[in-house]
Amino acid sequence: MTAPDPLHAEGLFVSLGGLPILRDVSISVSAGEAVALLGGNGSGKSTLVRTLMGLVPHQEGSISLFGEPLATFRDWSRIGYVPQHSAVAVANATVREIVSSGRLAHRRPFQWLRAVDHAAIDHALDLVGLAGRAGWPFAALSGGQKQRTLIARALASQPELLVMDEPLAGVDLHSQGGLADLLGRLADEGLALLVVLHELGPMAAVLHRAVTLCDGRVVDRETTGAHECQPGPPLPSLTGLADPISGVRS
Numbered sequence: 001m002t003a004p005d006p007l008h009a010e011g012l013f014v015s016l017g018g019l020p021i022l023r024d025v026s027i028s029v030s031a032g033e034a035v036a037l038l039g040g041n042g043s044g045k046s047t048l049v050r051t052l053m054g055l056v057p058h059q060e061g062s063i064s065l066f067g068e069p070l071a072t073f074r075d076w077s078r079i080g081y082v083p084q085h086s087a088v089a090v091a092n093a094t095v096r097e098i099v100s101s102g103r104l105a106h107r108r109p110f111q112w113l114r115a116v117d118h119a120a121i122d123h124a125l126d127l128v129g130l131a132g133r134a135g136w137p138f139a140a141l142s143g144g145q146k147q148r149t150l151i152a153r154a155l156a157s158q159p160e161l162l163v164m165d166e167p168l169a170g171v172d173l174h175s176q177g178g179l180a181d182l183l184g185r186l187a188d189e190g191l192a193l194l195v196v197l198h199e200l201g202p203m204a205a206v207l208h209r210a211v212t213l214c215d216g217r218v219v220d221r222e223t224t225g226a227h228e229c230q231p232g233p234p235l236p237s238l239t240g241l242a243d244p245i246s247g248v249r250s
């Protein structure tokens, strides 16, 4: 029997402030798969990832994580989440403290960090090239360095599913290339990756398929007219659209 997909959602409807934001959205990500979530401003990308992470309630539809319904899922150490940069406000914490918080789901309450936690934190800092900035105040970092810190926090958890909301925003092109290579390697090792993107940039080489939202619905990029929706950037390295559930490319 094959293992259930790390992420599987069907028929999601979400309303916020009385307005429909997501309509009948279905999406899945399997182990080792890197999926882009695309769409114009306000199309519902952040709302979708927040819904999938249980941060926004859905009115209809179902979400399962590693085969477990969201309502009863508890093993959050298997999941890394990188929120939009602007959603994170930390006053005095150092880079290392923020990355250390990525180990929280592995720890029992009131337990000190163990050697295995320190090793995972060091490794995550190393992976994103911030080992030399571990003692710096987060607030003193550049936008791109802050973004890399948040990615390191998610990686410190050693997740099997990584959900990222515009992780490369504000990161310079050289560092984007390094992070894309890193994410590609992790996907090759079995990590499931869902990443909200405005610009594909170096991630194009890493992605297996894309799901595009338009006005809260999943759309077929090839049949959606530009006048109806902002369909997002072209996908130079992808051969075709994939069905959001089956993952089969056209």
Ligand SMILES: Nc1ncnc2c1ncn2[C@@H]1O[C@H](COP(=O)(O)OP(=O)(O)OP(=O)(O)O)[C@@H](O)[C@H]1O
Residues within 6 Å of the ligand: 016, 017, 019, 021, 039, 040, 041, 042, 043, 044, 045, 046, 047, 048
């Ligand atoms: N708490 C809220 N209450 C009411 N409406 C909201 C709320 N949060 C988001 N929205 C609306 O939902 C729609 C989708 O927003 P969302 O942030 O999910 O889009 P997005 O695709 O991530 O946009 P962007 O690319 O600009 O980040 C927008 O019209 C937004 O105004």
